[in-house]
Amino acid sequence: MRFVDEYRDGALGAALAAEIVATVESGRHYKVMEVCGGHTHTIYKYGIDDLLPENVELVHGPGCPVCVIPMGRVDDAIALSGRPEVILTCFGDMMRVPGGSGTLDDAKAQGADVRMVYSPLDALRIARENQEREVVFFAVGFETTAPSTALTLMRAKAERLINFSVYCNHVTIVPPLRALLDSPDLQLDGFIGPGHVSTIIGVRPFAFIPDEYGKPIVISGFEPLDVLQSVQMLLHQLAEGRAEVENQYRRVVPDDGNERALQVLEEVFELRPHFEWRGLGSISQSALKLAAPYADFDAELRFELPGVPVADPKACQCGEVLKGVIKPWQCKVFGTSCTPERPIGTCMVSSEGACAAYYNYGRLARERAAI
Amino acid sequence: MSCSDSHCITCSDEATLMIVTAVLAGALAVCEAGVEVMTDLVGPVNPGDTLLVHAGVAIARVAP
Numbered sequence: 001m002r003f004v005d006e007y008r009d010g011a012l013g014a015a016l017a018a019e020i021v022a023t024v025e026s027g028r029h030y031k032v033m034e035v036c037g038g039h040t041h042t043i044y045k046y047g048i049d050d051l052l053p054e055n056v057e058l059v060h061g062p063g064c065p066v067c068v069i070p071m072g073r074v075d076d077a078i079a080l081s082g083r084p085e086v087i088l089t090c091f092g093d094m095m096r097v098p099g100g101s102g103t104l105d106d107a108k109a110q111g112a113d114v115r116m117v118y119s120p121l122d123a124l125r126i127a128r129e130n131q132e133r134e135v136v137f138f139a140v141g142f143e144t145t146a147p148s149t150a151l152t153l154m155r156a157k158a159e160r161l162i163n164f165s166v167y168c169n170h171v172t173i174v175p176p177l178r179a180l181l182d183s184p185d186l187q188l189d190g191f192i193g194p195g196h197v198s199t200i201i202g203v204r205p206f207a208f209i210p211d212e213y214g215k216p217i218v219i220s221g222f223e224p225l226d227v228l229q230s231v232q233m234l235l236h237q238l239a240e241g242r243a244e245v246e247n248q249y250r251r252v253v254p255d256d257g258n259e260r261a262l263q264v265l266e267e268v269f270e271l272r273p274h275f276e277w278r279g280l281g282s283i284s285q286s287a288l289k290l291a292a293p294y295a296d297f298d299a300e301l302r303f304e305l306p307g308v309p310v311a312d313p314k315a316c317q318c319g320e321v322l323k324g325v326i327k328p329w330q331c332k333v334f335g336t337s338c339t340p341e342r343p344i345g346t347c348m349v350s351s352e353g354a355c356a357a358y359y360n361y362g363r364l365a366r367e368r369a370a371i
Numbered sequence: 372m373s374c375s376d377s378h379c380i381t382c383s384d385e386a387t388l389m390i391v392t393a394v395l396a397g398a399l400a401v402c403e404a405g406v407e408v409m410t411d412l413v414g415p416v417n418p419g420d421t422l423l424v425h426a427g428v429a430i431a432r433v434a435p
Contacts, residue, residue, distance in 0.1 A: 038385050091426075119427020121409060141426070144386070148426035151409050155397075196386050199423070199430050222385065252423060252431050261412045261430065 007223030016228040017051040036194035037064035044361035046224035059324030060354035067346040071310035074099030081112040089123035090138035093350040100310035120152035127164035144196040146170040147261040150268035167299040175286035193219040195249040202257030210243035221249040279319025318345035328355040386425040
């Protein structure tokens with residue numbers, strides 16, 4: 001398939017890997033963070049880290065939208081699903097994220113009407129077909145996903161579909177990046193930037209990274225050669241003493257993003273003053289809620305929610321994994337009491353979560369290496 | 372295209388290349404495998420166009 005096969009060419013990958021080896025300085029350690037769950041998934045699935053020199057370390061930031069949702073918000077969704085009039089709809093991975101009182105999968109098994117959807121548009125269709133019920137869409141995701149929710153809400157408003165609402169947990173990428181850069185326990189050399197978020201917001205919002213923090217960032221595509229080339233571009237910047245925003249994913253990402261998408265986000269959402277990120281704590285203006293013209297569709301206003309904060313399990317080190325302070329396998333419960341089948345932390349739920357990605361694709365290789 | 376037990380393509384911020392097979396009213400299109408897609412963000416589309424789709428919305432048009 002065009003745009004896929006040519007970005008998975010093994011010979012080209014080997015050539016890029018050789019260029020990377022030639023670019024790095026021996027004796028220098030490079031720490032590069034990717035901040036998109038899709039990149040984490042690609043890195044582990046295709047063994048990108050095995051192609052890199054030992055002194056180039058990839059760490060996995062808070063780019064998995066499922067992984068950063070705090071347990072209390074999951075509990076609120078479970079409480080919503082327990083209302084007899086509610087059909088709760090959500091994306092696949094959210095079904096398995098543990099809150100303090102189980103998962104939405106558990107709630108479904110106990111009789112709650114929880115339905116997995118691919119798109120918020122599917123949730124809207126369910127609302128049209130069940131006008132005697134309240135259909136709530138549990139919205140998660142970064143700026144890539146938020147336009148889909150916004151466009152669906154615009155359709156619901158135009159149709160005056162009063163039995164549809166959104167439990168909004170959309171987050172934005174720039175504030176957590178700034179929080180990471182301000183974190184004293186994190187020393188990074190540069191970032192691999194999120195390709196699909198940038199399709200929406202463009203590359204300019206990332207300029208603060210080189211301008212204020214002196215670090216390079218390369219916006220990257222998601223095929224294995226995209227990620228390898230982005231690492232190479234980043235290392236070139238470091239070798240030449242440059243710190244810029246570069247766009248490796250030009251075939252999709254315009255510098256200014258998608259103007260229409262930015263307009264619909266502006267119309268439907270507004271920034272929350274604060275939002276709690278799992279592992280990162282409260283970050284100002286880092287999440288979206290429904291703007292006043294869409295308040296009638298806000299599930300947080302339509303229903304009474306418990307809203308009780310829940311601390312992460314003590315054994316879980318998702319926060320340190322999300323900040324790149326430790327590798328997944330360095331967590332005390334990784335692969336023992338925390339597995340994709342029975343996750344304790346959110347990073348083990350989605351395959352793009354660092355722990356699940358490593359468990360699914362890297363665990364056996366590491367065990368073989370240890371032997 | 373679905374969120375399977377092992378990998379939710381929406382949660383992973385993935386977008387999928389899809390080819391338009393039919394155009395509907397209301398800024399909607401049908402793509403391969405019968406998937407309905409909102410096309411508000413990419414303007415008018417025609418059968419045969421290749422779109423980058425995430426969570427049921429085309430976020431970019433890919434050059435042929």
